[in-house]
Amino acid sequence: MTEENEGRGGRWGLFLLALFVGLPLLALCGLTVLGPPSPETMVFTFAVTAMVVGGLMAPWSPRLAWGARLGFVALFLVVVWRVFSADAGRTVRAYTVDAGSPALASGRLLDTIVPERDVAIGGTLFLQAMGQMGPPEPGLLDALRDGYARMRLDQGPVPSSTVSTFVMGQTPEDHTVFRVAPADRFNPPEAVVLFLHGSMGNITVACWQVAQAANPVGLDVICPSTDWRAEWEGEEGQAIVQAALARLRSENVRRVYLAGLSRGGIGISRMARDLDVEGIILISGASSRARPKRVPTLVLQGRRDPRTPPAPARQYARAVGATYREHPEAGHWMLLSHHEWFESELRRWLAYREGLGDVHGSGAAEAPTGDN
Incomplete structure (x- = not known):
């Protein structure tokens, strides 16, 4: 019994x-x-x-x-x-910010479990069916599938904060940070790209895609996380950015280029004057209520973007004398759908800012038109 x-x-x-x-x-x-x-x-x-x-x-x-x-x-x-x-990805690493320690801790266990590709594509299909994705963007799903296939080929399985953002949250005291470094780096970097994600969370494929342009120039890409709304200009978002900048300066990083995608770019354009950075990169996003800062700036925009139309991006570029590049056929997810163009423009601008020659060959990097 x-x-x-x-x-x-x-x-x-x-x-x-x-x-x-x-x-x-x-x-x-x-x-x-x-x-x-x-x-x-x-x-x-x-x-x-x-x-x-x-x-x-x-x-x-x-x-x-x-x-x-x-x-x-x-x-x-x-x-x-x-x-x-x-956890054994070739160059993509996940860490956690712990308020009790100035150093980055090991990443969340949940971030290593979730296959981001399937969640991102399935979630996009679900949100489209529910009418929560805004105006439809032709080719978005194909761009996502291609981006994840390229990242898988390059990295193998990678960590992802997609699910932990909704389950555990992302706060200034406890949030995920991705770092993508050049595979052949042995010394601490002098310059990095600090990349702010858009709404719905810090998807690894976007961080990795930016690194495809920055790593060949010798720059690490650091991608902190905030909550799914990506309100970087809010109190918590600004606290995360300022803490990341302070941590990088303490690591003797001399030049920080602040980049943002979609809501990340909108947030940067609104808080730019309060940030101590050597350059700004806006990708598919700028605010009509921006507070521009006159530092070297690159603005990359798709002309057919249904979510963040080109007008605010053009306005921001004119206000600061930025290098402005607009792809006539690209939409909101231009960094994936037209990744070769995106990588070329971003790599060229970073190489010029770093005083390097053409990373694909010989000769000096050409000054980007309109840059201040």
Whole structure:
């Protein structure tokens, strides 16, 4: 009788595990299958499904309880593989800011588990279906798939803060920071790009894409996180930026180029006067209520951007005498959909600011037109 009660107690434990852990994971898996998902996510989904179905029926069916146990073991193995493989990315590293320490700590465990590609593509499809993505942007899904394929080929599995931003939050006292350094770097950098993400969170593929232009010039790319609204000009957002700048200066970084995508660019344009940086880069975003700062500035914009139209970006560029580049066919996600053009323009501007020759060949870098 005692053994039977113990067995029944264990099955009720599986029931609670399936209810409070398995069902939320299954909902996330349901989002990713819209992708379609990658092979690792398919295995993850199968394991979670077995755990949920078996766990919810375990109190009444000992056989299904074994299915739940096998699903849990499979899920555990997938998570372990993700943790070790994502942590071994070639140049993308995830860290955590801890208010109790001036140094960066190791990244959040959750950031190593989530396959960002499937969440980002599935989430985009879901938001489009719900009418929450604003005006449609042709080619967005293809650009996302291509960007993640290129990053996977270059890096293998990478960490991602996509889910932890919504589950755990991102605050000045505790937030994720990505760092992408040149593969052949052995000495601390003298110059970095500090990149501020747009709304819906700090997606790794955008940070990595900026690094494809900055790393060949010898610059690290640092990508801090704020909450999903990306209100960088707000109190918490500014605190994160100022803390990042202070930390970089303490590491003897001499030149910081502050870049922002979408809401990140809008935030920079509004708080630029309060920031001690050597250059500004606005990507698909500037505010009509900007407070421009006269430092070397690059503005990259898509003419067909349905979310942040070109007018404020052009206005900002005129106000500071910036280098302004506008792609006639690009939309909001120009850094992925037209990544070769984006990389070329950003790399050329950074090379000129750093006083380097043409990073693809010989000769001096040409001065970007209109730069101050």
